[in-house]
Amino acid sequence: MAKSIDVSGLNIYYGDFLAVQDVNVTIKARAVTALIGPSGCGKSTFLRTLNRMHEVIPGARVEGDVVLGSDAIYGPNVDPVEVRRTVGMVFQRPNPFPTMSIYENVLAGNRLNNRKLKKADADAIVEKALSGANLWSEVKDRLNKPGMGLSGGQQQRLCIARAIAVEPQVLLMDEPCSALDPISTAAVEDLIHELKTDYTIVIVTHNMQQAARVSEYTGFFNLKAAGQPGHLVEFNKTSKMFSTPEQESTEAYISGRFG
Amino acid sequence: MSSTFPSSTLPPRSLTANALPRWAPLLVAVVSAGLGVLASVLFSWGVAGLVLVAGSAMLLLLPLWSAVVENGRKAKDRLMTGLVWSTLAVALLPLVSLLWKVISKGAPQINGDFLTYTMRNVILAQQGGIYHALIGTLLVTVMAGIISIPIGIFCAIYLIEYGAGSRLAQAITFLVDVMTGIPSIVAGLFAYALLVALLGPGTQMAFGGAIALSLLMIPVVVRSTEEMLKLVPNDLREAAYALGVPKWRTIAKVVLPTALSGIITGVTLAIARVIGETAPLVIICGMTDGVNTNPFSQAMATLPVFIYSTFQEGTGTSVSAIANADRAWGAALVLIVIVMALNLLARFIGKIFAPKTGR
Numbered sequence: 001m002a003k004s005i006d007v008s009g010l011n012i013y014y015g016d017f018l019a020v021q022d023v024n025v026t027i028k029a030r031a032v033t034a035l036i037g038p039s040g041c042g043k044s045t046f047l048r049t050l051n052r053m054h055e056v057i058p059g060a061r062v063e064g065d066v067v068l069g070s071d072a073i074y075g076p077n078v079d080p081v082e083v084r085r086t087v088g089m090v091f092q093r094p095n096p097f098p099t100m101s102i103y104e105n106v107l108a109g110n111r112l113n114n115r116k117l118k119k120a121d122a123d124a125i126v127e128k129a130l131s132g133a134n135l136w137s138e139v140k141d142r143l144n145k146p147g148m149g150l151s152g153g154q155q156q157r158l159c160i161a162r163a164i165a166v167e168p169q170v171l172l173m174d175e176p177c178s179a180l181d182p183i184s185t186a187a188v189e190d191l192i193h194e195l196k197t198d199y200t201i202v203i204v205t206h207n208m209q210q211a212a213r214v215s216e217y218t219g220f221f222n223l224k225a226a227g228q229p230g231h232l233v234e235f236n237k238t239s240k241m242f243s244t245p246e247q248e249s250t251e252a253y254i255s256g257r258f259g
Numbered sequence: 260m261s262s263t264f265p266s267s268t269l270p271p272r273s274l275t276a277n278a279l280p281r282w283a284p285l286l287v288a289v290v291s292a293g294l295g296v297l298a299s300v301l302f303s304w305g306v307a308g309l310v311l312v313a314g315s316a317m318l319l320l321l322p323l324w325s326a327v328v329e330n331g332r333k334a335k336d337r338l339m340t341g342l343v344w345s346t347l348a349v350a351l352l353p354l355v356s357l358l359w360k361v362i363s364k365g366a367p368q369i370n371g372d373f374l375t376y377t378m379r380n381v382i383l384a385q386q387g388g389i390y391h392a393l394i395g396t397l398l399v400t401v402m403a404g405i406i407s408i409p410i411g412i413f414c415a416i417y418l419i420e421y422g423a424g425s426r427l428a429q430a431i432t433f434l435v436d437v438m439t440g441i442p443s444i445v446a447g448l449f450a451y452a453l454l455v456a457l458l459g460p461g462t463q464m465a466f467g468g469a470i471a472l473s474l475l476m477i478p479v480v481v482r483s484t485e486e487m488l489k490l491v492p493n494d495l496r497e498a499a500y501a502l503g504v505p506k507w508r509t510i511a512k513v514v515l516p517t518a519l520s521g522i523i524t525g526v527t528l529a530i531a532r533v534i535g536e537t538a539p540l541v542i543i544c545g546m547t548d549g550v551n552t553n554p555f556s557q558a559m560a561t562l563p564v565f566i567y568s569t570f571q572e573g574t575g576t577s578v579s580a581i582a583n584a585d586r587a588w589g590a591a592l593v594l595i596v597i598v599m600a601l602n603l604l605a606r607f608i609g610k611i612f613a614p615k616t617g618r
């Protein structure tokens with residue numbers, strides 16, 4: 001059920017501002033793809049075009065094609081809401097729903113879409129998603145407490161549980177560990193390892209070791225120059241990227257000789 | 260790096276400094292009060308003079324003493340503290356005296372009969388009551404709420420969630436601002452003209468009053484709801500979208516519940532704001548002595564109009580005039596209690612529905 005993503009000739013705009021230019025890449029199914037690059041080069045922007053979250057921002061638009069499996073997600077008659085049900089997303093900052101308990105937060109994707117669930121099924125989904133996010137043992141005795149009452153790291157794992165509870169085919173993660181301690185980070189990385197058997201995962205990270213640890217493929221984004229749009233400099237197997245990158249700027253960024 | 264600040268520009272530092280004793284403000288207060296009493300007795304300035312002299316003495320003496328013993332910064336601090344407290348006192352003065360006046364004049368009128376009798380066939384100083392006006396105020400306000408709360412909330416949802424920045428939204432925001440400033444009498448005249456246009460001249464009905472009140476209420480509801488919706492973090496909307504939740508359902512199930520406590524508080528305050536409106540109701544609802552529960556025909560008594568008309572009949576020294584003035588004060592007290600109850604209710608509801616952090 002996991003699907004690959006084909007991106008061709010993608011230009012991403014905020015109003016008249018071209019943020020990312022001419023991305024061509026194929027993201028493999030059932031694999032982890034890491035996106036790295038300096039701040040402001042358009043990693044988040046690119047990620048958000050993969051589930052049509054980009055166009056939520058007023059004035060934002062794209063040119064080019066993104067094909068999920070065999071469906072062009074920017075094709076005519078495509079419902080962005082359906083795209084987002086297929087391509088889940090975890091944000092940089094944890095954002096549990098403040099009016100909902102832990103239990104309701106996990107079920108939010110189902111409940112908010114009015115899917116009727118039997119109590120037993122709902123319980124099963126909650127336990128599976130929370131176990132998947134390595135959170136079950138910490139919260140199983142307080143499922144009815146507010147989600148906002150968890151620590152920042154726990155909230156982030158709750159958000160991951162919420163995203164996988166709707167069983168998407170692709171999971172996008174924008175710096176999911178930037179607010180987490182090493183232990184929670186390790187938990188999330190383990191989780192990514194487990195999830196990749198079922199999902200296609202794209203993860204943005206500033207942590208080179210993390211990219212090397214979790215991903216099979218890595219894409220390096222960079223700005224051509226200050227004030228120029230970002231672009232995809234190099235896309236390769238992670239092992240190759242971190243040993244013998246093709247581009248000089250990749251080598252410079254990875255080895256820390258950047259800027 | 261060898262550049263440091265030239266040490267000569269910095270004053271010598273010491274962590275201890277002279278301080279006034281902790282009872283200093285108290286002592287100054289006593290002295291100032293003494294001065295005030297002295298002045299008012301000597302020059303027979305009365306209570307106003309006493310308060311004025313004592314207040315300004317307190318404001319001056321403590322900073323002066325502090326300037327001598329302590330330092331300039333602490334003296335300024337004491338002066339500003341004094342100013343802040345005295346402005347607070349000045350601001351509270353009218354409120355407290357108003358409450359005092361209304362309670363002292365109104366409380367003796369309040370009893371079970373006052374709340375359950377009407378004024379039908381009441382003559383001279385017989386026991387009358389405000390039951391008919393209470394019912395009328397209740398009906399008119401509830402109708403105004405039914406009209407204006409949905410309109411106001413949906414308008415705010417459009418402005419924040421859909422319109423954001425568009426021409427139409429800017430125009431609506433401008434009109435809402437203009438509506439906020441409409442004098443209530445104008446709203447009343449408008450509603451009256453509407454009724455006359457639809458039903459012919461001389462029409463009196465409570466529903467028209469409700470229309471006038473909702474004209475006053477809608478902008479308040481729109482504004483407060485708008486502010487509350489703006490406070491809902493965009494992260495939450497995006498989180499819902501990313502789960503594949505359509506926009507309208509995101510608004511209904513995520514945005515509104517998150518903002519609910521603030522919206523309800525705003526609505527309750529809007530009701531409190533219009534419940535004492537008099538001018539439009541004088542025009543449209545009129546006045547009557549008995550209970551009228553049909554909002555679509557005839558005059559209906561309401562508390563503010565009741566106060567207005569009984570007070571008008573209450574000038575003079577005749578038995579019935581004195582009784583009417585008393586009834587006006589009683590009704591005023593009841594109105595104030597209702598408004599206060601609504602305010603407390605708003606706070607209470609705000610607490611109940613506030614998103615829980617669980618910490």
Ligand SMILES: Nc1ncnc2c1ncn2[C@@H]1O[C@H](COP(=O)(O)OP(=O)(O)OP(=O)(O)O)[C@@H](O)[C@H]1O
Nearest residue numbers: 014017019037038039040041042043044045046057
């Ligand atoms: N909402 C927006 N409106 C206009 N421009 C935006 C918006 N969001 C991002 N940009 C611009 O798009 C460019 C790419 O931003 P983006 O957030 O994708 O960078 P990033 O690679 O994710 O950086 P970081 O590593 O700091 O998260 C930047 O120049 C940024 O200023």
Ligand SMILES: [Mg+2]
Nearest residue numbers: 043044045174
């Ligand atoms: Mg980013």
